[in-house]
Amino acid sequence: MTFRSRREKLRHILSASACVHPGSVYDAISIRIAEDLGFPLGMFGGSVASLAVLGDPDVTLITLTELAEQMRRMSRAASLPVLVDADHGYGNALNVRRTVQELETAGAAGLTIEDTLLPAAFGEAKAQLISLEEGVGKMKGALDARGDASLVIMGRTGAASITSIEDAIERASAYEATGVDALFFTGIKSCAELEAIASATRLPIVLGDAPDELNAIDYLASQRVRIALQGHAPIAAATQAIYEVQSALREGTPPKNLKALASSELTGRIMREADIKARSAAFLGLKK
Numbered sequence: 001m002t003f004r005s006r007r008e009k010l011r012h013i014l015s016a017s018a019c020v021h022p023g024s025v026y027d028a029i030s031i032r033i034a035e036d037l038g039f040p041l042g043m044f045g046g047s048v049a050s051l052a053v054l055g056d057p058d059v060t061l062i063t064l065t066e067l068a069e070q071m072r073r074m075s076r077a078a079s080l081p082v083l084v085d086a087d088h089g090y091g092n093a094l095n096v097r098r099t100v101q102e103l104e105t106a107g108a109a110g111l112t113i114e115d116t117l118l119p120a121a122f123g124e125a126k127a128q129l130i131s132l133e134e135g136v137g138k139m140k141g142a143l144d145a146r147g148d149a150s151l152v153i154m155g156r157t158g159a160a161s162i163t164s165i166e167d168a169i170e171r172a173s174a175y176e177a178t179g180v181d182a183l184f185f186t187g188i189k190s191c192a193e194l195e196a197i198a199s200a201t202r203l204p205i206v207l208g209d210a211p212d213e214l215n216a217i218d219y220l221a222s223q224r225v226r227i228a229l230q231g232h233a234p235i236a237a238a239t240q241a242i243y244e245v246q247s248a249l250r251e252g253t254p255p256k257n258l259k260a261l262a263s264s265e266l267t268g269r270i271m272r273e274a275d276i277k278a279r280s281a282a283f284l285g286l287k288k
């Protein structure tokens, strides 16, 4: 499937009237599983990118090259549309342009650019924001860099949990005015806050995190939330599974007694083994 048709699917989600949960994806295996299970969209979070690629926490150590390469691997492995958390765009507004170019050619369906000051400033324990003006410049740079007009650019603000809900609304309104395709919020704590945002803006809304008060999907849809993230449980589950199997082996459990391994049928499906066999027959003169 072409990159454009993946982007059009994401655009369709944003323009429809329902709210969807994306699958959390971070590598070729996780995206193929999300695709096979019927998720309409994959979310490639910055936190899981750092963990999967570097084994590091989410402290902006991953490079744009590493992020884009991981996206490229996922684009090859599956055709599920993927929304990429591009953090602050890896620098200033000129770096944001480069980030958009790299993620576009790597096959992202959409990406978010946020106004958090990253990496963290010297001597500051708490997260900080860049100025509204700099945030606007980043959004304009992102839109200007787009080569395929169907690539979805989202303006993201974490102001609700860093400064105030009023600041989040002011920033979101300014980003909306640049022509971005959707608004992505983190740190929204209540229905009242979401309703204030929904009535002050008009673009589709994406929620990066949400307390229990905000988990009824029909209510979210009624407030123009089109995508609601659910964290990144798959990589946590994978980490636990690897820990358990390595512990068992280290303690002397024979490999044949290990529990909860993927069956060869499941592994074969994820590896698209039938396709490889058919191609081997067609191109290598081997039997199907």
Ligand SMILES: O=C([O-])CC(=O)C(=O)O
Residues within 6 Å of the ligand: 043, 044, 045, 046, 047, 048, 058, 085, 208, 229, 232
């Ligand atoms: O975008 C998301 O998935 C949430 C986030 O910031 C991260 O996981 O880095």
Ligand SMILES: [Mg+2]
Residues within 6 Å of the ligand: 045, 046, 047, 058, 085, 087
């Ligand atoms: Mg992030």
